[in-house]
Amino acid sequence: MSGIEIKQVSKRFGDVTALDHVNICFQKNKIYGLLGRNGAGKSTLLNVITNRIFADEGEVLVDGEPSVENDRVLRKIYLMSEQSYYPPGMKVKEAFQWSAEFYPDFDKGYAEKTASLFQLPTKKKIHDLSTGYQSIFKICIAMAVNTPYVLFDEPVLGLDANHRQLFYKLLIEKYSDSPSTIVISTHLIEEVANVIEQIIIIKNGRIIRDETTEELLSKGYTVSGNAALVDRYTAGRKLLGEDTLGGLKSAYLLGSVKKEEVPAGLEVSKLDLQKLFIQMTND
Numbered sequence: 199m200s201g202i203e204i205k206q207v208s209k210r211f212g213d214v215t216a217l218d219h220v221n222i223c224f225q226k227n228k229i230y231g232l233l234g235r236n237g238a239g240k241s242t243l244l245n246v247i248t249n250r251i252f253a254d255e256g257e258v259l260v261d262g263e264p265s266v267e268n269d270r271v272l273r274k275i276y277l278m279s280e281q282s283y284y285p286p287g288m289k290v291k292e293a294f295q296w297s298a299e300f301y302p303d304f305d306k307g308y309a310e311k312t313a314s315l316f317q318l319p320t321k322k323k324i325h326d327l328s329t330g331y332q333s334i335f336k337i338c339i340a341m342a343v344n345t346p347y348v349l350f351d352e353p354v355l356g357l358d359a360n361h362r363q364l365f366y367k368l369l370i371e372k373y374s375d376s377p378s379t380i381v382i383s384t385h386l387i388e389e390v391a392n393v394i395e396q397i398i399i400i401k402n403g404r405i406i407r408d409e410t411t412e413e414l415l416s417k418g419y420t421v422s423g424n425a426a427l428v429d430r431y432t433a434g435r436k437l438l439g440e441d442t443l444g445g446l447k448s449a450y451l452l453g454s455v456k457k458e459e460v461p462a463g464l465e466v467s468k469l470d471l472q473k474l475f476i477q478m479t480n481d
């Protein structure tokens with residue numbers, strides 16, 4: 199079977215269970231959002247997939263082959279993460295050259311073009327870059343490696359809003375031109391909501407949701423308007439949460455809605471992914 203299959207994977211650090219019998223499959227040519235609160239197990243999962251750490255139990259299959267100590271399989275996957283594996287003193291443009299030697303399909307021209315769009319100073323040493331530009335440097339590499347699987351662990355760490363928007367735009371353009379399997383682990387949920395097709399939510403090392411963004415968002419709806427009217431409407435309904443601003447209120451509800459059942463003066467809209475996430479992962 200093609201894709202990355204994670205089968206019954208568990209990982210413990212002392213008495214912390216970082217991954218607890220995780221079963222998921224990252225299919226070919228799909229964009230996934232890997233969401234979870236701090237310490238939920240996201241990085242551990244990405245590190246297990248790429249053999250940076252070993253699982254205590256279970257296995258990872260890449261296109262049907264076990265990934266453990268299998269270089270040929272591991273070369274199909276690129277993980278962008280906080281760790282940097284570049285020699286100290288290496289300049290950005292040298293790292294592009296270096297990557298071209300290591301990843302056979304690395305597109306140096308594309309990396310340079312992306313770098314120039316972000317105004318990344320390629321003559322600088324990697325270690326001298328600001329936090330945001332360190333991330334941008336890694337984004338440029340990850341977008342140019344052209345491996346069938348690209349995993350992003352917190353790709354927009356330190357990026358300003360303009361650069362985050364540019365990253366999402368380039369990612370979608372790249373994916374439309376040459377699809378691959380992309381996994382984005384992030385805390386900026388609303389920002390990726392329009393980019394990701396499938397959402398995987400991990401909580402305390404367990405997968406609690408694995409469904410399309412559309413399916414997940416269709417589980418509820420938002421009703422907004424005059425606070426008193428909203429309260430009257432929500433009484434007796436399954437309320438996920440609410441926000442109040444002055445006399446106005448937005449209520450997040452579970453279930454489906456018939457617009458004609460909502461009183462005049464109230465507005466019905468889609469559920470907000472971040473609100474749903476907070477509700478699902480609270481406690």
Ligand SMILES: Nc1ncnc2c1ncn2[C@@H]1O[C@H](COP(=O)(O)OP(=O)(O)OP(=O)(O)O)[C@@H](O)[C@H]1O
Binds near residue numbers: 215216236237241243
């Ligand atoms: N090398 C390690 N040694 C000990 N505990 C670890 C180690 N790596 C991870 N953990 C623990 O495993 C759990 C999962 O950590 P992980 O880094 O995978 O979470 P995360 O979802 O990526 O979190 P964040 O969003 O905060 O980056 C946490 O409790 C963490 O403290």
